[in-house]
Amino acid sequence: MKKKLIAVLCAATMLLSLLAGCGSSSADSWEDQLGSKDLIRVGISPDYPPFESYATDASGNVTTEIVGFDAEMANFIGEYLNMKVELVPMAFETIISAVNAGTVDLGVSCFSYREDRDVLFSDTYYTSCQAVVAVVAATAGRIKTLDDLAGQVILAGDATTGMYYAEELCEEYGCEVRSGDIQPMMENLKALACAAIVTEECVAQSYINANPGVYEIINQGASEEIKVIAKNGNDLLMEKVNEAVKAFVESDNYDALVEDYFG
Numbered sequence: 001m002k003k004k005l006i007a008v009l010c011a012a013t014m015l016l017s018l019l020a021g022c023g024s025s026s027a028d029s030w031e032d033q034l035g036s037k038d039l040i041r042v043g044i045s046p047d048y049p050p051f052e053s054y055a056t057d058a059s060g061n062v063t064t065e066i067v068g069f070d071a072e073m074a075n076f077i078g079e080y081l082n083m084k085v086e087l088v089p090m091a092f093e094t095i096i097s098a099v100n101a102g103t104v105d106l107g108v109s110c111f112s113y114r115e116d117r118d119v120l121f122s123d124t125y126y127t128s129c130q131a132v133v134a135v136v137a138a139t140a141g142r143i144k145t146l147d148d149l150a151g152q153v154i155l156a157g158d159a160t161t162g163m164y165y166a167e168e169l170c171e172e173y174g175c176e177v178r179s180g181d182i183q184p185m186m187e188n189l190k191a192l193a194c195a196a197i198v199t200e201e202c203v204a205q206s207y208i209n210a211n212p213g214v215y216e217i218i219n220q221g222a223s224e225e226i227k228v229i230a231k232n233g234n235d236l237l238m239e240k241v242n243e244a245v246k247a248f249v250e251s252d253n254y255d256a257l258v259e260d261y262f263g
Contacts, residue, residue, distance in 0.1 A: 030236035039258045040083045042074045043104040045092035047181050048157075050206045050261040052109045059077050064217050069261040071229070073125055073248060074108040077236035080244040093159035101232050106241065110200060112161050112224035119239045122228035123245045126258070131201040135189060141234055143195050146219055149175040153194030155185045166198040190214060200224075202262045209263065 027033045032117045035041060044066060046052045052068040052142030074156035084154035088104050095107040096119055115119050143149065150173055160178035166177040175195065185197045186207050201220055208215045228245065230238050248254060
């Protein structure tokens with residue numbers, strides 16, 4: 001009986017060891033940390049111009065091509081690493097979960113560092129800040145300063161740093177924040193269905209430039225460093241991403257791209 005028990009325990013121990021080996025995340029190279037061979041899948045939320053959006057054709061019809069500064073960044077990583085890149089469109093608030101689940105290898109979608117975002121962050125490839133946008137006060141706007149937000153509704157993107165900043169503002173100034181996507185948020189603001197929205201300054205500026213005399217920035221938050229994200233544990237992959245980020249920022253085209261997309 002004792003020998004049989006020992007045999008059972010030994011068998012169980014071997015099985016657990018095999019299962020542990022199957023679940024190991026160890027890798028010999030950065031390529032081993034990719035979900036597919038010779039392919040980098042990048043989660044991106046194409047509703048945030050000029051960082052990322054769907055392109056339009058000559059007739060003004062929306063296409064399936066994703067363009068923008070982040071798309072340039074993602075494609076540069078692929079070129080630098082001699083890998084094919086697949087841009088995978090998804091809602092911004094799902095990208096971190098997709099990265100952690102291995103559905104995508106990287107997230108390139110205007111991510112700034114937050115301690116509660118449980119992922120690896122790359123070095124910085126752009127610096128921005130949050131902005132509070134309102135309808136121009138000289139026309140139909142009723143919000144001139146942050147004090148005017150009291151009792152009002154403001155909008156921000158779900159799970160974005162803009163949302164966190166909006167929540168801080170509402171706690172201080174007594175307003176209510178709701179979530180939404182950038183395009184309908186801007187339309188709601190234009191129709192005075194909300195008092196203001198909070199978004200990246202360069203995103204706000206792109207709408208201001210496209211709609212002269214409609215929107216204005218009434219406040220800017222602290223600067224934010226924009227980074228690529230990857231799954232915790234994929235340090236070898238992130239080392240290569242950081243090499244690509246450094247090459248991107250130091251490339252001859254970088255300043256021209258910044259000018260083209262952000263003015």
